[in-house]
Amino acid sequence: MRNLKARRYIYLIVTVIILSFIVFINTIGNILVDIDEVEKSDIIVVLMGSIPDRILEAVDLYKSGYSDNIVIVDEYKSPLIEEKNIDTPVGASINKSIAVEMGVPRENITIIDGNTFSTQDEAVNIRYYLKENKDINSMILVTSKYHSFRAKKIFEKALDSLDRDVKVISRPTKYDEFNHDRWWQNREDIEKVVFEVIKLLNFYFIDQFKL
Structure with a gap:
């Protein structure tokens, strides 16, 4: 009788674990993607x-008239680039070149010298920028789909210390091929979800207290 109860207990635990995993599989992709109505x-x-x-x-x-200004934080540059006098464009410069090529005037694109490693670094540099530009009270945050939920949380937390409310609108790019409904069917999407969940937990337990 005790063995029967023990087996039933084990079966119950296994069933709960399996059902929890199924729920995780079906919901986590959608949780990571945060899409707001753009304005x-x-x-x-x-x-x-x-x-x-x-x-x-x-x-x-920009072309749809949602804003007249695009802002990009410059990313980390290896000291070796300067030591070797290597003249090569990095992320921010490449993005600016693409935008200009597509018709955005150079004067409407601002690159902030931030030398950033992470989204937290970007949020902090944007916060400094907003402290100097007090007429800015809203932003559209553009990133990849799987990164959009965490990115918005980071920016909202970082901007809490400002002397005013700044609205953050999450607008993940539609050009991102991440499939939030069937992410487990693609190896690259699996890697994105796994690492993003780890980074999200790290934000909630550690990084948010540093912002």
Whole structure:
């Protein structure tokens, strides 16, 4: 009798684990993607990383009249580039070149010298920029789909310390091929979800207290 109860208990635990895993599989992809209704904003912030899908979305938003200004934080440059006098464009410069090629005037694109490593670094540099530009009260945040939920949380937390409310509108690029409904069927999407979940947990337990 005890063995029977033990087996039933084990079966129950296994069933709960399996059902929890199924729920995780079916929901986590959608949780990671945060899409807000876009509206007229003061700036469009393009996060570093994937090229050209993020800047393409920003240009579409610009051409659709949602903002007249695109802002990009410059990314980390290895000291070896300067030591070797290597003249090569990095992410921010490449994105600006793409936007200009597509018809955005150079004067409408701002590159912030941030030398950033992470989304947290970008958020902090944007916060400094907003402290100097007090007329900015809203932004459209452009990034990849799987990165959009965490990115918005990071920016909202970072901007909390400002002397005013700044609205953050999440607009992941439609050019991102990430499939949030069937992410487990593609190896690249699996890697994105796994690493993004780890980074999201790290944000909630550690990084948010540093912003």
